[in-house]
Amino acid sequence: MKHKIFVKSKLFALAVVTICASIIAYNSYAYFTSVDTATNVITAGSIDIDLLEWADEGKTVPFPVDGINNVLPGMEVTKIAEVKNVGSGAAWIRVKIDKSIELAEGVDETADPENIIIDVNDTDWTLGEDGYYYYNSQLQPGETTVPLFTTVHFPTSMKPFYNNCKAVIVVTAYATQVINNGDFADEAQGWTDEDQT
Amino acid sequence: MIKRIKAVFVAFVVIAIALSCSLTAYADGTVTYVGGAEKYIFEPGSEYSPTDLFDGFKNVFPGEKRTQRVEVRNNYDADKRIDIYMRSLGAVEGSEEFLSQLTLTVTMLEDTKIFDAKADQKAGLEGWVLVGSLIKGGSTTLDLTLNVPETLGNEFRNAIGELQWQFKVEEFDIEPDDPAPPTGDSGVIMWIFASATCFVVMLYIILVARRRRTDEEQA
Known part of the structure; x- marks a missing residue:
């Protein structure tokens, strides 16, 4: 009898130890896991500009593609040239102006493009040694520059052989990013995004 | 004396709260x-x-x-x-x-x-x-x-x-x-408030012990 009780006690103790050990072991393991995914996005910015030319002071009439006819010496023509930043990053802006005069057919003379006189804004723009006009400020997204020029006129001293000539003004605008690209426009590199009228 | 202890405690808690706010990172x-x-x-x-x-x-x-x-x-x-x-x-x-x-x-x-x-x-x-x-x-x-x-x-x-x-x-x-x-900040904040709590508890024990001694002496 005593032996039976002893064996039973041992078995009971063993059972208790086993149960305790399993509980400890169970609590040492994770009993729940969960997984989920984050989709992370990196985007690149852009530098993009629009060259705008207006035929009126109110900037409501775009300058005609075919130009303006029947301009006489001494006349002043409204032609407003400005640049708008339509990209997502701040930009440095520069503009090149190319002037030329095409004389009428049969006229055997040399035309002087300096007869095309443009009232360049030298307050907000600076003429560089390379012939480009550099905008003095950074142009933020959505902003438009102060106009580079607003009028074109021809002197009264123009000689008669200029009759029926065609005065051509080609304006080309360039932009480059401001970030990590110099403190002034004329120090910047990587000029691209040409827009021309 | 008790008023001074209270003032010190309040100052301690205020400092603890101020420190915990400045430790929070964005x-x-x-x-x-x-x-x-x-x-x-x-x-x-x-x-x-x-x-x-x-x-x-x-x-x-x-x-x-x-x-x-x-x-x-x-x-x-x-x-x-x-x-x-x-x-x-x-x-x-x-x-x-x-x-x-x-x-x-x-x-x-x-x-x-x-x-x-x-x-x-x-x-x-x-x-x-x-x-x-x-x-x-x-x-x-x-x-x-x-x-x-x-x-x-x-x-x-x-x-x-x-x-x-x-x-x-x-x-x-x-x-x-x-x-x-x-x-993370929560660990440091925990230590600050744990210290404040211990300080309060110690103060309370000291005050209670003093009051008992005073009562016994008067008795």
């Missing part, structure tokens, strides 16, 4: 484990992805170096410790060309770099990496740096690259010898 992105049905909350999200953690990596330009943080938190409302792991699934299809131009580093605990490769790669995050062992309210941070090369061409203007990170949590019952959260 995290750009957050991964919060909340358990239950929702499990995880990824913030801030974006117009591109509701789980987007990269708020600081938008509109990048050549030559830029951007940094941001991602905070990983345990807000599970239960007495559980969680081990939280992460791994990278790499670039989403179609994003490889753009992301392969960029270099991304991920550092945890301020000096352990767990990822340093092109952003389209899995690299050191190909397998599960333990980023934190957190009790309720605990957090840890990941510091991210994105390098955009100066040579990034115009063909990548307005490019969009998607990169997937996966997170896994294992829950455990809290053991008596569980370590404190590996990092």
Whole structure:
């Protein structure tokens, strides 16, 4: 009898130890896991500009593609040239102006493009040694520059052989990013995004 | 004397609160484990992805170096410790060309770099990496740096690259010898308030003992 009780006690103790050990072991393991995914996005910015030319002071009439006819010496023509930043990053802006005069057919003379006189804004723009006009400020997204020029006129001293000539003004605008690209426009590199009228 | 002690206690608590506020760090992105049905909350999200953690990596330009943080938190409302792991699934299809131009580093605990490769790669995050062992309210941070090369061409203007990170949590019952959260403000704040509590308790014991002695002497 005593032996039976002893064996039973041992078995009971063993059972208790086993149960305790399993509980400890169970609590040492994770009993729940969960997984989920984050989709992370990196985007690149852009530098993009629009060259705008207006035929009126109110900037409501775009300058005609075919130009303006029947301009006489001494006349002043409204032609407003400005640049708008339509990209997502701040930009440095520069503009090149190319002037030329095409004389009428049969006229055997040399035309002087300096007869095309443009009232360049030298307050907000600076003429560089390379012939480009550099905008003095950074142009933020959505902003438009102060106009580079607003009028074109021809002197009264123009000689008669200029009759029926065609005065051509080609304006080309360039932009480059401001970030990590110099403190002034004329120090910047990587000029691209040409827009021309 | 008692009034002076009270004034000291109030000053101590005020200082403790002020210190705890100044220790809270701002995290750009957050991964919060909340358990239950929702499990995880990824913030801030974006117009591109509701789980987007990269708020600081938008509109990048050549030559830029951007940094941001991602905070990983345990807000599970239960007495559980969680081990939280992460791994990278790499670039989403179609994003490889753009992301392969960029270099991304991920550092945890301020000096352990767990990822340093092109952003389209899995690299050191190909397998599960333990980023934190957190009790309720605990957090840890990941510091991210994105390098955009100066040579990034115009063909990548307005490019969009998607990169997937996966997170896994294992829950455990809290053991008596569980370590404190590996990092994060909550650990320091806990010590501050624990110290304040001990101070208050000690003061109370001293005051009670003094009063009893006084009462006994008078008796």
